[in-house]
Amino acid sequence: MTNRSMALLALLLASGCAAESYYEKGIGKWFGRDPSRIGSPVWVQGPWPEIEPSEDRDQVIDQLCPALMHMPAATAGTHGQEYCGVIYSFQGRYYASWPAPLRLDPTSAGKDCIVPNDVRDNRGRVSVVGDYHTHPWRRSPMSEKDRWKARQRYSFRVQMDAACTVQMLIPHVHEDRPGEIYERRERRWVLIGHIYDKDSGTISPIKEAP
Template identity: 45%
Template structure:
């Protein structure tokens, strides 16, 4: 990620991610306030780094250790956030299983809600992106994952139970196409774009090798 883009990320985080988030009493790691999900940070299972990709690479193995994260049709998806305290060091929040109610039983419709706020007792948080798991493999970004109306942050990270990692850079508010990347051998490979006119629907155009 370029210095210019990181600067824009910081500005976005200051504008959105740092709004005062009410915290409940106690030590809950995640909670809801109206339609929004709040999470605590940092997640001690993830080692902080000045390289955000080093944080991203740790997420899937840690999430897959959580209850029902690999249970397929009886699954539990988890959502969290990648953030900093404005010092150039990136952290992961606690993962949240909170989502809309779904019938008990096998289903491919259970979804966690990406967090809107991160509460870290050390200071004011600046959110870079959200992450979430899929308990099946192979499983890439779903249509709902790609819709413009579901984007909150500058990047979205998704991984399946085989730890195949996908990154979406929606580039909302710009005529620059959205970008879809696949993580391969510690590098990001551009595999698709979302043209400006297709951002609302999240329609991806494949990119040739």
């Protein structure tokens, strides 16, 4: 084995161990599943101390990717880990929950994480407005499955890849209007596509998008 191969193997093993360590430290404390409910839905704790709260939702979103890409194996590609969490409001300010690495199928070679149903904030009742998740690859836009109508639970969804390209879906699930896909560019949202067939999540690109 070459020195380069050995270094890569060591890096991958370290990433895997770190991801396992975060899971072991966080399960039941920062995230978990509720076995008392049908389907054992995922819950997450909030707020996540890495993200400063704000009255502006976008200021919270802009902090997410730099913090999330420091999570274990978050940028490790095929050997990486996805993280899911929520954005919520409490007393007029927006917060982000802790990220959860819980998977739909831990034995699968694919990458996924489960969108939380609930956030637990010890200060009182909160209102979840959106969810977020990561992809461990560069140049990895929001997938078709991520855009399916059946998978939309909140008013918006934010996804970011390992290069911190951030996209947002506004699904308009219960409205007679197409869903919208935006990309964050220089602190502003640029509309890049519409979703007319919400069941399939197929994007109709906006040709005029810069």
